[in-house]
Amino acid sequence: MPSTIEKKVERNLIGLTPSDYSGKKSTLCPGCGHNAISNVIQAAVFELGLAPEQVVKISGIGCSSKSPNYFLNRSFGFNGLHGRMPTLVTGACFADSKIEILGISGDGDSASIGLSHFKHIIRRNVPMLYIIENNGVYGLTKGQFSATSDQGLVLKHQGENILPPLDLCMEALISGAAFVARAFSGDVKQMKEIFKAAISQEGTAVVDVISPCVTFNNRAEAMQSYTWGRAHQTPLQEITHFGSKEDIVTDDFEPGSFKEVELQDGTYLLLRKLDMDHDPSDKAAALDILTESYKKKYFATGLIYFSEVPPTIQERYDLPDEPLNRIGIERLRPTPAMLDKINHNFGI
Amino acid sequence: MAVTELQSTTDLTPIVNDFCMTVCTVNGSGSATANSIIYRALFQMGIPVSGKNIFPSNIMGMATWFVIRVNEEGFTGRVPHDDIVVAMNPSTLLYETSFLPEGGVIFYADHIMIPEGHREDLIYYPMPIKELMKTVDVPRNLVAYMENMLYVGIVSQVLGIELDELRKAVGHQFAERVAIAESNFELIKIGFDWAKDNVEKRDRFVVDRRPVKGNQIMTDGNTAAGIGSLFGGLQFCSWYPITPATSMIEAAIAKVDDLRKDPVTGKTTCVILQVEDELAAAGAALGAGWAGLRSMTSTSGPGICLMSENIGLAYFTETPMVIWNVQRVGPSTGLPTRTAQGDLAFMYNIGHGDVNHIILIPGTVNECFEFGWKSLDLAERYQTPIFVLSDLDLGMNTWVTEKFEYPQTPIDRGKLIWEEDLEKFEDWGRYKDIDGDGIPYRTVMGNMSERAAYFTRGTGHDEYGNYNEDPKNWSDMLHRIEKKLAGAIEKLPQPIVKKGKNAKIGIIGMGSTNDAILETQAKLAKQGLETDYMRIRALPSCCAVRDFITEHERTYVLELNRDGQLKEILMLEYSDLSEKLISITDIGGLPMTAVWAVENILAAEEQYA
Numbered sequence: 001m002p003s004t005i006e007k008k009v010e011r012n013l014i015g016l017t018p019s020d021y022s023g024k025k026s027t028l029c030p031g032c033g034h035n036a037i038s039n040v041i042q043a044a045v046f047e048l049g050l051a052p053e054q055v056v057k058i059s060g061i062g063c064s065s066k067s068p069n070y071f072l073n074r075s076f077g078f079n080g081l082h083g084r085m086p087t088l089v090t091g092a093c094f095a096d097s098k099i100e101i102l103g104i105s106g107d108g109d110s111a112s113i114g115l116s117h118f119k120h121i122i123r124r125n126v127p128m129l130y131i132i133e134n135n136g137v138y139g140l141t142k143g144q145f146s147a148t149s150d151q152g153l154v155l156k157h158q159g160e161n162i163l164p165p166l167d168l169c170m171e172a173l174i175s176g177a178a179f180v181a182r183a184f185s186g187d188v189k190q191m192k193e194i195f196k197a198a199i200s201q202e203g204t205a206v207v208d209v210i211s212p213c214v215t216f217n218n219r220a221e222a223m224q225s226y227t228w229g230r231a232h233q234t235p236l237q238e239i240t241h242f243g244s245k246e247d248i249v250t251d252d253f254e255p256g257s258f259k260e261v262e263l264q265d266g267t268y269l270l271l272r273k274l275d276m277d278h279d280p281s282d283k284a285a286a287l288d289i290l291t292e293s294y295k296k297k298y299f300a301t302g303l304i305y306f307s308e309v310p311p312t313i314q315e316r317y318d319l320p321d322e323p324l325n326r327i328g329i330e331r332l333r334p335t336p337a338m339l340d341k342i343n344h345n346f347g348i
Numbered sequence: 349m350a351v352t353e354l355q356s357t358t359d360l361t362p363i364v365n366d367f368c369m370t371v372c373t374v375n376g377s378g379s380a381t382a383n384s385i386i387y388r389a390l391f392q393m394g395i396p397v398s399g400k401n402i403f404p405s406n407i408m409g410m411a412t413w414f415v416i417r418v419n420e421e422g423f424t425g426r427v428p429h430d431d432i433v434v435a436m437n438p439s440t441l442l443y444e445t446s447f448l449p450e451g452g453v454i455f456y457a458d459h460i461m462i463p464e465g466h467r468e469d470l471i472y473y474p475m476p477i478k479e480l481m482k483t484v485d486v487p488r489n490l491v492a493y494m495e496n497m498l499y500v501g502i503v504s505q506v507l508g509i510e511l512d513e514l515r516k517a518v519g520h521q522f523a524e525r526v527a528i529a530e531s532n533f534e535l536i537k538i539g540f541d542w543a544k545d546n547v548e549k550r551d552r553f554v555v556d557r558r559p560v561k562g563n564q565i566m567t568d569g570n571t572a573a574g575i576g577s578l579f580g581g582l583q584f585c586s587w588y589p590i591t592p593a594t595s596m597i598e599a600a601i602a603k604v605d606d607l608r609k610d611p612v613t614g615k616t617t618c619v620i621l622q623v624e625d626e627l628a629a630a631g632a633a634l635g636a637g638w639a640g641l642r643s644m645t646s647t648s649g650p651g652i653c654l655m656s657e658n659i660g661l662a663y664f665t666e667t668p669m670v671i672w673n674v675q676r677v678g679p680s681t682g683l684p685t686r687t688a689q690g691d692l693a694f695m696y697n698i699g700h701g702d703v704n705h706i707i708l709i710p711g712t713v714n715e716c717f718e719f720g721w722k723s724l725d726l727a728e729r730y731q732t733p734i735f736v737l738s739d740l741d742l743g744m745n746t747w748v749t750e751k752f753e754y755p756q757t758p759i760d761r762g763k764l765i766w767e768e769d770l771e772k773f774e775d776w777g778r779y780k781d782i783d784g785d786g787i788p789y790r791t792v793m794g795n796m797s798e799r800a801a802y803f804t805r806g807t808g809h810d811e812y813g814n815y816n817e818d819p820k821n822w823s824d825m826l827h828r829i830e831k832k833l834a835g836a837i838e839k840l841p842q843p844i845v846k847k848g849k850n851a852k853i854g855i856i857g858m859g860s861t862n863d864a865i866l867e868t869q870a871k872l873a874k875q876g877l878e879t880d881y882m883r884i885r886a887l888p889s890c891c892a893v894r895d896f897i898t899e900h901e902r903t904y905v906l907e908l909n910r911d912g913q914l915k916e917i918l919m920l921e922y923s924d925l926s927e928k929l930i931s932i933t934d935i936g937g938l939p940m941t942a943v944w945a946v947e948n949i950l951a952a953e954e955q956y957a
Contacts, residue, residue, distance in 0.1 A: 053795070069803055076792075076802070076803075078665075079803065079804065080806065081631070084628075086628075088631055088635030090632040091584055091632035091635030091638075092793065093635075094636060094641060095794060116624055317616055320613045322613075323794050324583055325641055327583075333580075334579055342575060346566055347751065348564070
């Protein structure tokens with residue numbers, strides 16, 4: 001019966017179906033944490049009702065950076081250079097400020113070769129969702145330590161890692177990011193809500209996703225493994241993104257146990273307290289959580305820090321509302337009279 | 349420079365409008381301002397003149413030189429000797445006199461001690477700088493600056509530079525800061541009046557007013573390039589500070605508000621952004637170019653080194669961007685404040701694998717303006733990084749040049765297509781050669797057509813941007829890019845030829861050596877050797893270059909690098925003609941001189957006599 005078939009096809013606010021958001025078939029290893037992230041990105045963009053054409057995917061080099069090919073086929077993508085994704089984004093963001101930019105990188109990209117770009121794009125506050133698909137290992141070069149590898153990690157060819165890891169959430173915080181979250185490829189529900197919130201927010205929103213490499217770094221004792229993650233995950237709050245205030249349902253919640261946050265695009269975030277009772281608007285508390293969780297070996301996920309967004313880089317320039325890349329050529333060249341004036345000033 | 353060699357101190361026949369004067373000061377003392385005033389006053393008097401600042405990589409306290417050359421015939425390239433020295437720096441005075449031939453003139457601050465009997469063949473003009481300073485009330489922190497204004501007055505009076513022109517030049521220098529202009533001019537006048545009353549002219553050098561050429565302006569190549577880019581519709585410029593490229597961006601920053609307000613909305617249409625390093629500068633310019641903005645970055649050799657990976661990416665993803673290299677002396681940190689043409693070969697093939705690039709080489713300040721806008725058109729037309737190769741001499745020194753000419757052609761955005769354009773193509777692919785010219789059609793982000801998006805990658809890709817490792821696909825892709833760029837060659841700025849009389853000998857040069865080579869050509873002609881001179885303004889070189897080499901028995905390629913990089917490139921491109929090419933090169937960080945070029949060409953010619 002035609003009516004029942006139609007019912008099965010889910011459509012979003014703008015009438016598109018999930019298949020409009022799909023990408024090419026992934027060539028990453030089966031079970032790779034990055035595939036979960038790709039699926040969640042697709043779902044998040046679908047649920048937000050953004051047309052794929054409104055999104056741009058930019059990445060660096062590595063397994064993570066290959067993944068933008070595996071979601072949002074109808075979005076422009078740029079798989080650039082190792083570590084340099086933020087530099088491409090910095091230039092591209094001025095072309096059309098209405099486009100949502102997804103930056104996809106790995107721990108090699110963002111914690112090593114491109115660490116300075118990571119920090120500087122946050123300093124500039126380029127509006128984007130900055131995702132680190134963090135597996136603590138170089139996968140595409142077959143298993144070397146990365147700057148987020150846990151101290152003491154043992155890999156097949158390199159032996160034991162003698163150096164402590166960098167924490168990219170901490171780097172993001174001290175660089176001035178107004179949205180810092182940590183997610184886990186083993187918890188797609190939480191990740192999706194975080195992504196939706198991050199996309200809804202202006203400024204650089206950083207999400208460090210612990211995303212296990214099933215081939216090179218998934219031993220049960222490894223901190224970026226599925227097993228360790230599942231055993232130690234400690235959500236900082238229950239996080240739900242709502243399209244509007246009216247959609248929020250809090251009937252079952254104790255008064256004082258939740259917080260509604262309005263995001264810049266008019267959508268809402270509902271944060272429900274859990275055991276941790278973390279205040280994400282407190283930067284010192286955010287740093288403490290990161291320090292403590294590493295020291296005490298638990299895996300804090302969720303919204304680590306959230307504050308009012310400082311002006312974005314685009315807002316620091318007095319740009320026209322229409323996309324800069326569509327401004328007609330006649331509006332880009334100064335007049336002959338302006339050149340005459342320059343010649344006059346340089347002349348006698 | 350032949351003039352002073354012939355003079356004797358008893359002969360007072362004036363030498364009109366023909367000398368080279370070097371002012372020796374301590375850097376950080378504001379001498380650049382003082383020298384610019386002399387330089388500009390000469391320009392205002394219609395006298396052909398050049399000024400070159402030869403400065404240390406230092407902010408304050410080291411020796412610095414400003415060389416002003418006046419030449420009736422219009423030859424204003426560097427010369428290796430001085431006729432006049434103005435010595436304000438005690439530590440270098442004796443060294444400076446070594447550049448003066450017999451009969452040379454030295455103005456010096458009279459508190460500087462000159463050993464008894466030193467170079468008695470010179471004409472000395474002591475200047476009572478400290479004494480004269482006592483007659484004025486100058487704040488302590490400005491004393492060094494104001495002392496410089498005194499020599500401006502004294503030297504100008506002795507040489508015949510008009511006081512009114514100095515006043516105008518001061519006004520120009522300080523623009524709206526009228527009070528500062530006045531106090532500076534007051535000092536100049538004190539010096540001038542003192543000289544008038546106290547100096548008996550004993551040397552032969554004088555200047556004399558000439559009809560002013562209305563089509564001439566005075567500025568530096570970096571300023572011209574910055575403004576030219578703004579006239580080219582530049583929309584995004586990312587950069588990182590480096591000598592000698594920084595002043596190009598600073599010139600653009602100074603003008604962007606005036607020049608680039610959108611006539612419709614009153615908002616800005618050009619973003620200039622300083623980033624964390626040259627990797628980011630190249631990456632951001634590449635990102636902007638990819639996203640459909642006319643984009644540029646400007647740097648010097650060390651910055652180009654850092655940009656090389658991005659340049660390869662731009663080449664292979666066929667992304668438009670413009671990269672200026674205002675060359676300094678390398679390798680390594682080298683001589684950061686001196687000039688060279690040593691990056692040519694490096695840039696021509698920069699990037700790993702099969703790459704080749706288009707390089708524009710301006711040789712005048714006017715061309716810096718022209719290539720500023722033209723490079724952005726070429727980048728979008730050919731969807732490739734376009735290099736513009738300037739140098740410190742052209743970029744940072746002020747030159748007399750022709751007025752900037754308004755672009756003759758409208759802004760060219762190449763094969764950039766939007767939603768409605770896509771409808772015309774049944775089977776569009778980002779890298780598909782639809783027109784057979786090797787140039788594909790390009791969509792950019794923000795295009796809302798379902799068919800517009802593609803996946804850009806530095807990895808192997810097919811006509812649609814899909815990942816591809818097939819050998820034939822790779823080969824086809826690289827050959828199409830080769831074809832695309834080959835199609836650009838005859839559209840690039842053509843070489844300029846200045847012919848001699850029935851010359852059998854050719855000279856090829858590029859860039860800022862133009863003045864020196866023009867003078868070389870004239871000097872050689874005077875000595876009986878006629879030459880034709882071709883200045884190459886773009887690479888890859890066009891048919892005219894092959895014809896030029898073919899038509900001459902031999903051609904000297906003159907350049908400021910050790911290995912003769914331009915000659916090597918021409919030898920590769922025209923290997924059948926390689927025996928006709930002779931390399932003459934100079935390094936050391938200073939602009940080329942005609943004296944050196946003539947000597948070397950004549951020495952080489954002896955072999956053929």
